[in-house]
Amino acid sequence: MKKRQQQDRTVNAAVKNTNENRSGVKTFKGPGLRKENIPNPKHKRNKWRNIRWAILLFFNVLFFASFYFDIQVLEGSLSASRLLGFHLIDPFAAIQVILSSRILMVNLVIGTVTVFIIYIVLGGRTFCSWVCPYHWLAELGEKINLFLKKRKIVRSHSFDRKFRYLFYALFLILALITGFTVFETINPVSAISRSIVYGPSLLLIWVVALLVFEILYSRRAWCRYFCPVGVSYQLIGLLAPLRVKWNKENCSNCKRCQNVCLVPHVLKDSVNKGTKEYVDSGACTRCGLCIDICDDEALEFSLKYLDKII
Amino acid sequence: MLRPPGALEEDRFLASCIKCGQCLQVCPPQVVELAGIGKGFAVGTPFITPRQGGCILCAGLPCVLACPTGSLDHALSEGKDAKMGLAxxxxxxxxxxxxxxNDIIFRLENRLADKANGTGNQSEAELLSDIAERLNNAENASFREKFSLTDLEPESVSGLAGNLSRRDIEWLLNFARTTEFSSMxxxxxxxxxxxxxxxxxxxxxxxxxxxxxxxxxxxxxxxxxxxxxxxxxxxxxxxxxxxxxxxxxxxxxxxxxxxxxxxxxxxxxxxxxxxxxxxxxxxxxxxxxxxxxx
Structure with a gap:
């Protein structure tokens, strides 16, 4: 309940800001065709977030239970696992291993291709918001960060988003040169996953340090600017048809979607410029927060290319 | 660090291990652990602490089969061909x-000392089954008579563990000294x-x-x-x-x-x-x- 209130406040603040900027005029500049916000009374505000958190919890508990209760459904951790015997391997870890060891194992290739196919169907960075346990912690961290920012306790800083690609290349080069999977040593995603499955390790200190950095210095810094695991899913996601669709007729240009979005730039071409019907697919994590917040019903999950056929 | 069977040489092992822990999950005797943060690049890689539990080289080598990257070399098919370390x-x-x-007598004496001091918790079940294994027919009979057992199957012998009083152990010690194996x-x-x-x-x-x-x-x-x-x-x-x-x-x-x-x-x-x-x-x-x- 409290969370909900807090979110409401954030939303109201967003609307108020826009209003103030327009000095009392209730129409906003933008490509959306609605003049004002007309909330759909049936709109459920936290629908997708609740589904997503349930699935995120489900997979991580499944990892835990597969070992702890020996139910053997999803064995391993997020860097590599077997789902009912089928190998699944994190693409970035797989590329590092291939570069550092120069061995091409059949299982490694099978696992990576399987993950590749799964996330082409499900939408690339869907992994981040629907499976990654660090993402969930970062979402909570983001709430704390926004709270502190509103109280003017912290100020926000941002980096260039291109850091991600730099990091990606850097760790691949390091793997090739050093012969160690350097990133896997500090990978917070697999560190958390291993801690969930095999019991906590001291590497969690690093994870906590990252979270503190995000809360006090830069909102969602790891996921936004650094995480190379996300970059590999982002590259897969470029091909994915599952996307967020923007409906011009329903949009009242309130920009609340960009306010809640982890990667607001993906919405730019649609809600700011109106040049694209679908939100950019690469960096978008398909988290559904924009859909949840949009009570104009201007945003929805959709299958690009396929929705025209069906 | 002692690696699970089939592990590549250390440098190549570190290069190829993806740190997923699947070898740990499938290990029947549960002797594989993952290295902590103190091991640098080896953090999250599997190892065995032999004193806490050695690898029993199970048939089929499940850890090797589970390894997705070949850090545990799939060329290894039988435990006896592994080269983990050397005793x-x-x-x-x-x-x-x-x-x-004689190890039985040594262990019984230690057990007795532990019992007197109230310290130590060596596995009595293992000690008892080791004793039962080495008895000849005549000794077997008096052992069963003492503990009123009908047979010396591992289940019935290990069932005694934990219930042994100090006197029982003293009896066992004296008994062991008279057995044939005690001179070995x-x-x-x-x-x-x-x-x-x-x-x-x-x-x-x-x-x-x-x-x-x-x-x-x-x-x-x-x-x-x-x-x-x-x-x-x-x-x-x-x-x-x-x-x-x-x-x-x-x-x-x-x-x-x-x-x-x-x-x-x-x-x-x-x-x-x-x-x-x-x-x-x-x-x-x-x-x-x-x-x-x-």
């Missing part, structure tokens, strides 16, 4: 075989070795250790087969002295029959799985696994 007699001074001491020196490293079709340890008759005291020898006992001068070793101590001294004191007192003193000589068929280190009854394992050098 060496690290502390010959405390080794029961070298001192001609310790062979537990060989008995428990998971490789059965080849002899991994030969017990070689040598000149008794105690008669060699006057000989001047290298006192570095951290090498295989190098037996130190007893007095000198005691002076140097190495800090880990408690356990070793304990074993050696007992050795002096009990080593009456020099004909029992055999040197365990590790053969090249040893894969270094660590079961001998786990099962070695001396307080600090006399036989230990060292890295295998090509």
């Amino acid at each position: 060496v007699i690290k502390h010959p001074g405390s080794c029961l075989a070298i001192n001609g001491i 020196g310790c062979r537990i490293c060989l008995d428990k070795c998971p490789i059965k079709d080849q002899k991994t340890i030969e017990f070689v008759k040598r000149e008794p250790l105690l008669n060699r005291r006057h000989e001047k020898q290298d006192d570095d006992d951290d090498h295989e087969y190098k037996q130190g001068n007893h007095n000198e070793k005691r002076r140097h101590g190495h800090g880990r002295g408690h356990g070793r001294g304990y074993g050696r004191r007992r050795a002096h007192r009990m080593s009456l029959n020099h004909d029992n003193e055999y040197w365990p000589v590790v053969q090249s068929s040893c894969v270094g799985c660590g079961v001998c280190e786990e099962k070695c009854p001396t307080p600090v394992a006399s036989i230990q696994i060292v890295p295998r050098l090509e």
Whole structure:
């Protein structure tokens, strides 16, 4: 309940800001065709977030239970696992291993291709918001960060988003040169996953340090600017048809979607410029927060290319 | 670090291990652990601590099959071909075989001392089943009579564990001293070795250790087969002295029959799985696994 209130406040603040900027005029500049916000009374505000958190919890508990209760459904951790015997391997870890060891194992290739196919169907960075346990912690961290920012306790800083690609290349080069999977040593995603499955390790200190950095210095810094695991899913996601669709007729240009979005730039071409019907697919994590917040019903999950056929 | 069977050489292992822990998940005796943050690049990689539990080289090698990256080489199909490490007699001074001491009697005495002090929790189940295994027919009967057992199946014997009073152990000790096996020196490293079709340890008759005291020898006992001068070793101590001294004191007192003193000589068929280190009854394992050098 409290969370909900807090979110409401954030939303109201967003609307108020826009209003103030327009000095009392209730129409906003933008490509959306609605003049004002007309909330759909049936709109459920936290629908997708609740589904997503349930699935995120489900997979991580499944990892835990597969070992702890020996139910053997999803064995391993997020860097590599077997789902009912089928190998699944994190693409970035797989590329590092291939570069550092120069061995091409059949299982490694099978696992990576399987993950590749799964996330082409499900939408690339869907992994981040629907499976990654660090993402969930970062979402909570983001709430704390926004709270502190509103109280003017912290100020926000941002980096260039291109850091991600730099990091990606850097760790691949390091793997090739050093012969160690350097990133896997500090990978917070697999560190958390291993801690969930095999019991906590001291590497969690690093994870906590990252979270503190995000809360006090830069909102969602790891996921936004650094995480190379996300970059590999982002590259897969470029091909994915599952996307967020923007409906011009329903949009009242309130920009609340960009306010809640982890990667607001993906919405730019649609809600700011109106040049694209679908939100950019690469960096978008398909988290559904924009859909949840949009009570104009201007945003929805959709299958690009396929929705025209069906 | 002792790696699971089939592990590539350390550098290549670190390069290829994806740190997923699947080898740990499928390990039937649950002896594989993941390295902590102190191990640098090796954080999250699997290893075995043989003293806590050695690899039993299970049929089919599930850990090797589970490995998605080939860090545990899939070319390995049988446990006996693994090259994990190598067992060496690290502390010959405390080794029961070298001192001609029977391991059952040694363990019962220790158990009794622990019971008196209220310390220690050695596995009584394992001790009892080891005793039951070695009894001949006549001894078998009196053992069953004492504990009113109908058979000596592992379940019924291990059922006694935990219920033994101090008197029971005293009885067992006296009983063990009368048995046929009591004159036999310790062979537990060989008995428990998971490789059965080849002899991994030969017990070689040598000149008794105690008669060699006057000989001047290298006192570095951290090498295989190098037996130190007893007095000198005691002076140097190495800090880990408690356990070793304990074993050696007992050795002096009990080593009456020099004909029992055999040197365990590790053969090249040893894969270094660590079961001998786990099962070695001396307080600090006399036989230990060292890295295998090509």
